[in-house]
Amino acid sequence: MIFDVGRVRAAYPALRDGHAYLDGAAGTQVPDSVIEAIAGAYRAGIGNIGGTFAASARSASLVAEARRAVADLLGAVPEGVVFGPSATALTYRFAGALSRQWRQGDEVVVSRLDHDANIRPWIQAAQRAGATVRWAEVDVATGELPTAQYESLIGERTRVVAVTAASNVLGTRPDVPAISALAHAAGALCYVDGVHATPHFAVDLAALGADFYATSAYKWSGPHVGVVAADPGVLEGVRPDKLAPSPDAVPERFELGTLPFADLAGVTAAVNHLAGLGVPDNGYPASPASRRERLLASMATVQRYEAELFAHLLGGLTSMGHVTVYGKAAHRAPTVFFTVAGLAPRAVAESLAQRGINVWSGNNYALELCRALGLEPAGAVRAGLVHYNDAADVGRLLATLGDLAELSPVSLTVA
Ligand SMILES: Cc1ncc(COP(=O)(O)O)c(C=O)c1O
Numbered sequence: 001m002i003f004d005v006g007r008v009r010a011a012y013p014a015l016r017d018g019h020a021y022l023d024g025a026a027g028t029q030v031p032d033s034v035i036e037a038i039a040g041a042y043r044a045g046i047g048n049i050g051g052t053f054a055a056s057a058r059s060a061s062l063v064a065e066a067r068r069a070v071a072d073l074l075g076a077v078p079e080g081v082v083f084g085p086s087a088t089a090l091t092y093r094f095a096g097a098l099s100r101q102w103r104q105g106d107e108v109v110v111s112r113l114d115h116d117a118n119i120r121p122w123i124q125a126a127q128r129a130g131a132t133v134r135w136a137e138v139d140v141a142t143g144e145l146p147t148a149q150y151e152s153l154i155g156e157r158t159r160v161v162a163v164t165a166a167s168n169v170l171g172t173r174p175d176v177p178a179i180s181a182l183a184h185a186a187g188a189l190c191y192v193d194g195v196h197a198t199p200h201f202a203v204d205l206a207a208l209g210a211d212f213y214a215t216s217a218y219k220w221s222g223p224h225v226g227v228v229a230a231d232p233g234v235l236e237g238v239r240p241d242k243l244a245p246s247p248d249a250v251p252e253r254f255e256l257g258t259l260p261f262a263d264l265a266g267v268t269a270a271v272n273h274l275a276g277l278g279v280p281d282n283g284y285p286a287s288p289a290s291r292r293e294r295l296l297a298s299m300a301t302v303q304r305y306e307a308e309l310f311a312h313l314l315g316g317l318t319s320m321g322h323v324t325v326y327g328k329a330a331h332r333a334p335t336v337f338f339t340v341a342g343l344a345p346r347a348v349a350e351s352l353a354q355r356g357i358n359v360w361s362g363n364n365y366a367l368e369l370c371r372a373l374g375l376e377p378a379g380a381v382r383a384g385l386v387h388y389n390d391a392a393d394v395g396r397l398l399a400t401l402g403d404l405a406e407l408s409p410v411s412l413t414v415a
Contacts (some may be wrong), residue, residue, distance in 0.1 A: 001278035001297050003305040005390045008277060012388050020393040023358040025168055025196060025335050025384030027218045030270070034222055037269035041262035048258060059261040066264035067251075069271035072292040073220075074194075074213055075204035076229035082254040083264065086226040087195045087214040088117040093254060094191065094212060094228060095160075097240035099125035102159050109153050109161040109183075111136040112372050113145045113172060116365045118162050118193035118214070131159065138372055143167070143327025145174040150182045158188040165197035165208065169366045169382055170327030171335035173197065180209025189234070195219055199274075199386055200306060200333045202299035205229060222270030223263040228254070271295070277302050277387055302387045309394060310334035310385055316398040322408040323401060326373055326380060334385035340401065342409040345381045348401075352381075355400050357393075359383045 009015050011031035021029060041062060047055035049063065067078035074081075084090040102108075108126050110119045112135055126133050134153050138145055145163070154161060161183040166173045180190035192210035194203060199220040205213050211234050217225045235250040242253050275294040278301030314336060317323050322341045340348050345361035352359050362379040363370040370376050383397060 001301040002281040003278050003301045003387075005305070005388070007279075009388050009390065011273070015388060018356060020357045020389075020396045022383040022385065022389065022393060022397060023360055024199070024219075024386035024389070025382060026360050026364070028199065028221050028386055029388065030221055030223070030266070031273050033273055034266045034269045038223060038262045038266040041265040046261045049261075062261045062264045062268070063259055066267045069268040069291070070227055070229065072290075072295055073198070073203065073271045073274065074215070074227075074229045075206060075292070076213070077232060079232040080230045080235060080251060082228045082230070082235070082251040083259055083267075084226040084228070084255065086224070087193070087216045087228075088121075088226070090226045090228045090254075091117055091191070091193075091214055092121045093240055093256075094238070095121035095125040097238045097254075098160060098189070099129045099131070100239070102126070102129035102131045104130035105157060106131040106159045107134055107155065107157045108132075108159055109134045109136060109150070109163075109188075111145055111163050111174070112138045112368045113143075113167050113170070113174065114162065114164045114193060114366070114368070115168050115195065116367050117195070118164060118191070119368060122160065122162050122191075132157075134158075136163070138172075138369060140373055143170040143172045143329045143332075145172060147175045147178045150179050154182050154186045154188060156186060158183065158186050160189050160191055162191045162193070164193040165203075165210075165213075166194075166200065166333040167327075167335075167366065167369065168196040169335065169337040169364050169369065169380070170329060171196075171332035171337075172327060172329035173201075173331040173333065176208045176210070180211075184209060196333055196335070199302075200299075201303055202296045205231075217263075217267045217270055220270060221273050223260070223266040225260060225263050225267050227267075274298060274302075306334040306385050306387065306389075309389060309391065310336075312391065313383070313385065313394045313397070316394070317401070320401060320405065322405045326375070335382065336384075337380045337382050339375075339380045340404055340408055343404065343407060345378050348381045348404065351404060352397070352400055355396070357397055357400060359397070 014029040045055040049060045067081040071078045183190040189211040191212040194215045198215040278298040326337045349361035360382045
């Protein structure tokens with residue numbers, strides 16, 4: 001498969017404003033196909049589901065199609081795909097529902113690497129249930145989440161192990177299959193935060209050993225819709241608070257109120273867009289038949305493209321004497337967290353914004369990690385690559401940061 005970034009960029013109208021969108025980790029832009037799918041759903045007419053008329057049936061189809069699309073994206077089954085307003089809201093929902101079964105002295109394991117969305121809901125649920133919270137720590141020198149510690153963290157009282165598939169600031173990808181295997185051996189469930197990982201890698205729930213996998217479509221070229229994918233059999237055993245007349249079946253019983261039907265058309269379009277990012281080259285034997293196969297091949301192409309671009313970005317940053325890069329995990333998403341000597345992260349982000357470069361500063365809700373790294377309260381600067389970024393975006397960031405050396409007390413050193 002080949003990856004043609006020019007073709008990909010042309011699909012995104014927002015990129016035409018000339019800004020370098022290196023803020024994808026906080027939310028991506030959307031391609032025309034997603035915009036059209038959402039507008040098309042409204043134009044065609046939608047109604048609440050379960051009615052007797054065509055518009056109602058159209059909404060039911062949009063929901064069913066979106067479940068199938070997300071199942072293809074994650075290697076899940078449609079009956080296990082739950083939609084909600086955000087990954088945070090869904091994780092609160094699942095933490096609340098799962099913790100009803102916890103008893104005094106039960107344990108949950110959270111990690112210092114995670115976004116707060118996969119920490120605080122578990123801590124608060126544990127407090128209410130009288131359960132104990134155990135922490136997996138980050139090696140601050142490398143940004144790794146050592147797997148070995150889970151052997152002593154997980155025990156027969158462990159109910160849930162919550163861990164990220166990729167850090168939203170350092171990019172670190174923990175060994176989730178090994179961690180989930182330890183959880184399962186102890187009879188615990190593994191809740192994986194896949195929000196940061198999903199746009200960068202082919203995802204397979206079974207290979208990860210994820211009992212629950214949270215993701216958010218707005219991180220992968222879609223609208224603001226949250227997802228949790230799980231084995232329907234596992235969902236059957238969980239009883240959330242819900243309204244009396246609303247469906248009691250799985251997965252509907254986890255979906256409070258009315259789903260955003262038009263946005264779900266956008267979710268399906270986003271998955272189709274990801275499936276088409278890589279295109280078969282001339283030597284490719286045949287276009288893979290199923291959408292799942294196309295997604296696997298396309299995301300593998302995306303991963304290779306992003307890794308190459310990221311190596312360029314990382315190489316440039318680490319050669320600058322006035323820039324400190326945090327984390328050097330062996331396996332990582334193309335996301336970098338750094339500070340510029342003598343300049344507040346917010347001031348760096350403002351300088352970059354003045355030159356049309358979009359990055360984030362602060363802790364990006366990786367609060368515990370930033371505390372462990374000694375970066376609170378200012379955090380650091382985050383630049384994240386996604387498939388629509390190109391060498392020009394990276395070049396602009398590096399050139400501007402190079403210029404900031406003049407404002408920094410540490411002079412630029414040439415490697
Ligand atoms: C790793 C990670 N987890 C969870 C979230 C929260 O996602 P949502 O905004 O859908 O609640 C984010 C958002 O930035 C994230 O990066």
